[in-house]
Amino acid sequence: MRITNYLWAAAIFLAVILLSLIGDPDDWSSPDWGGRLAVTGGFALGFALLALVRNRAPRISLVIASLGVCGYYAAGLPSLGMIPAFMVFLYAAAVVGHQIFSGVVAAGLFALTSILRILAGQEPQTVLGYELLANLALAALAVAVAEFVILHRALAGSQRKMQENHRKFADFASKASARAEADHRRAEERARFSLRVQDELAHHLALATLHGNAAMEAVAASHPASVSLGHVREATAKALLALNRTVDALGDGEAATRSGGTLSNIVELASSLRDAGLRVDVSAPGVDLDDGLPLLVMRIVREAATNAIIHADTTHLVIFLRPQPPQDGRNLWHLSVRNDGVRPGSKDAAGGISLSSLRVKVMDAGGSMDWGRLGRHFLLSAEIWQPQDKER
Numbered sequence: 364m365r366i367t368n369y370l371w372a373a374a375i376f377l378a379v380i381l382l383s384l385i386g387d388p389d390d391w392s393s394p395d396w397g398g399r400l401a402v403t404g405g406f407a408l409g410f411a412l413l414a415l416v417r418n419r420a421p422r423i424s425l426v427i428a429s430l431g432v433c434g435y436y437a438a439g440l441p442s443l444g445m446i447p448a449f450m451v452f453l454y455a456a457a458v459v460g461h462q463i464f465s466g467v468v469a470a471g472l473f474a475l476t477s478i479l480r481i482l483a484g485q486e487p488q489t490v491l492g493y494e495l496l497a498n499l500a501l502a503a504l505a506v507a508v509a510e511f512v513i514l515h516r517a518l519a520g521s522q523r524k525m526q527e528n529h530r531k532f533a534d535f536a537s538k539a540s541a542r543a544e545a546d547h548r549r550a551e552e553r554a555r556f557s558l559r560v561q562d563e564l565a566h567h568l569a570l571a572t573l574h575g576n577a578a579m580e581a582v583a584a585s586h587p588a589s590v591s592l593g594h595v596r597e598a599t600a601k602a603l604l605a606l607n608r609t610v611d612a613l614g615d616g617e618a619a620t621r622s623g624g625t626l627s628n629i630v631e632l633a634s635s636l637r638d639a640g641l642r643v644d645v646s647a648p649g650v651d652l653d654d655g656l657p658l659l660v661m662r663i664v665r666e667a668a669t670n671a672i673i674h675a676d677t678t679h680l681v682i683f684l685r686p687q688p689p690q691d692g693r694n695l696w697h698l699s700v701r702n703d704g705v706r707p708g709s710k711d712a713a714g715g716i717s718l719s720s721l722r723v724k725v726m727d728a729g730g731s732m733d734w735g736r737l738g739r740h741f742l743l744s745a746e747i748w749q750p751q752d753k754e755r
Contacts, residue, residue: 368418372411375448379407383444403444406435410448421456422464428452429472436476439483446498450505457509465509469502570639572599572673599673624661627652629682636668641677647684657749659725660684660698663732666717667700667743677704695730699744701737718743 633643687695722732732745
């Protein structure tokens, strides 16, 4: 900015001298042309120095420039040499918000200089003719340009502010999205952990019920321990029912698409049931031990085994699982769980809350699930769809 001010000062100095020479070339051939040139140079230097401070004190600079113009006219110098320099100071005051002040000063200056020039003997038609109109037009133009610059700066500032607000909003949205994604991941992890805990608790409660049944069969009905074992069986059944209801209330919308374990987990479940005295057969043709299974498959197997132990006199449990070739980018799993715990003459075993909720999830994914009596056995069968890219 300092270099720009020096350039403007030099331009004003040269403009005053050159336009004064052009404005009345005949006067410069007179014998006193040297004195006139010195006076013109003094005014040009004064306006140049004043231009260096026009941005720091625009109104004071405009008033001083107006007085300088009056002195310039009083010295009898050509008016053409002074008008462009005066417009620079007029613009400097108007561009910082002093438009009305600039207009009043310009109007007062033109009125005063016109009177002084008429009193000095110049023709009124010359003073008040096209020259005055041209000066007024230049002054109005200077103020208008200043107003345009002010508006441009305001628009630029508003645009910068909008860009800054947009950047802040984008940062806020990005952070909010990151927080929401992190919360979603934590919620999913909690849900997976809750399901794992539920599965483990349900499995151990089922084993406790199975051992209780075995103990009740080994103890005579008149034995005092028989009553206590009955209470244990009832308590474990109620605890398992409450656990299932809690998990059902929490829900699991992605159960049909998430991986819930492998065939080795089902084999381990069967092994623990065998240790408790139950005969368990697992058949899964085409499935390796480390192949990933849908979460619904694991939950249905655990729930069916638990119900067979708690709600029936089961001695033999058969788990059958078979995958089908992919269709439309999805895999289909055939699952059946059969047990011999249906008593003669009993009705179809009720599915309970957990199996019913699992059936809703299977059907939402496009599959099917059903259960009921099959001769002297109880059979649960399901077809479970799973997106292919989510499988293993």
